[in-house]
Structures are given as structure tokens and as C-alpha cells.
Amino acid sequence: NEQVxxxxxxxxxxxxGLIKTLYSDYNTAFIKNDFPRxxxxxxxxxxxxxxxxxxxxxxxxxxxxxxxxATIQEGYAYSITGDVAIKRQSENSYLLCADFTRINKQKEVxxxxxxxxxxxNVLDKGWKMNYLKGIDRGSNPNxxxxxxxxx
Numbered sequence: 001n002e003q004v005x006x007x008x009x010x011x012x013x014x015x016x017g018l019i020k021t022l023y024s025d026y027n028t029a030f031i032k033n034d035f036p037r038x039x040x041x042x043x044x045x046x047x048x049x050x051x052x053x054x055x056x057x058x059x060x061x062x063x064x065x066x067x068x069x070a071t072i073q074e075g076y077a078y079s080i081t082g083d084v085a086i087k088r089q090s091e092n093s094y095l096l097c098a099d100f101t102r103i104n105k106q107k108e109v110x111x112x113x114x115x116x117x118x119x120x121n122v123l124d125k126g127w128k129m130n131y132l133k134g135i136d137r138g139s140n141p142n143x144x145x146x147x148x149x150x151x
Contacts, residue, residue: 016086019094019119019127023084026129031078033069035062043120043128050134073111075104085143092121097143112137118145 022041029037039061046055048064055061082099089095095118102111118131 012088015088015094015121015127019086019096020084022119022127023096023098023117024081027079027081030065030069035065038062038065041129043122043125043130046129047131048133049131073102073104075106076102076110077105078103086119087143089118089145094119094127095143095145097140099137114139116140116143116145 026038026041029035029041039058042055042058042061044055044057044061046061046064047053048055051064053064055064080101080103082101084096084098086094086096095116097114097116099112099114101109102113104110114135114137116131116133116135117129119127120130122128
């Protein structure tokens with residue numbers, strides 16, 4: 001049915017727009033070291049796939065980010081987000097792939113990377129991340145989750 005297809009496209013566009021807005025807020029919180037705000041964008045358990053760590057509770061997500069920011073590149077001042085792609089994985093999940101650049105106070109590039117974030121629609125909570133993985137810049141250009149499911 002043409003109307004159903006049109007409605008599905010509108011819903012998908014709205015979901016992608018909302019996820020982009022939430023991701024932007026997550027990035028702002030990351031730069032500001034606002035760990036509770038960062039954690040508010042996740043639904044535990046969270047798979048930190050690059051480290052092989054599962055954060056079972058929200059406090060574990062906070063702790064993970066505290067460690068991550070304490071051990072980030074020396075001189076880190078802020079991040080700039082580059083290309084962002086969001087692809088629907090299922091009826092209630094999307095994969096966001098984003099290029100990012102970490103910058104120091106002298107506006108010099110410290111690191112260029114790419115990350116994958118799985119977003120799921122949680123009842124009464126909205127869109128939340130439950131999986132993230134740092135990957136090499138230039139990898140996964142089509143933003144497709146590999147055969148390994150996050151859970």
C-alpha cells in the first residue's frame with residue numbers, strides 16, 4: 001500500500017532526525033565531561049565492543065567514560081564530528097556511523113577515528129544506545145553492522 005510506504009518513510013526520517021539530535025547532545029556531553037548526561041543516552045547492558053566490556057548498569061557506563069576520558073590523547077580539548085550515516089537495522093534499531101577528529105587547545109589534530117553506535121527504541125525511554133565500537137577511519141563506509149550481533 002502506497003500510503004503505508006509513505007508513512008514508513010516519514011517515520012524513518014523522523015527517527016533518524018531524532019537520533020542525530022540525541023547523538024549531538026551525547027557529543028556535547030562527551031566534550032564537557034558530563035558523565036551522567038553521557039550515560040543518559042544509553043540503555044544498559046551496553047556493549048563497549050572495542051574493549052570487550054559490558055557495562056551492566058548505568059553507573060558502569062559512567063565509570064567507563066570516566067576511564068575513557070582520563071586516558072584519552074594527551075592535550076585533548078574537544079572533538080569535531082565529520083560524516084554521520086544512520087542506517088535502519090530493524091523496526092526498532094538503527095546503526096549510526098560517525099567520523100570524528102580529536103583536537104588539542106592549539107587546534108592541532110590529535111586523532112582521527114570512526115565509531116559505530118547501535119540505537120534501540122526503549123519503551124517509555126525513547127532512543128538509546130546499547131553498543132559502540134571504535135573502528136578505523138574509512139572502514140565500514142556503508143554503515144552496516146557486521147555479522148556479529150551486539151547481543
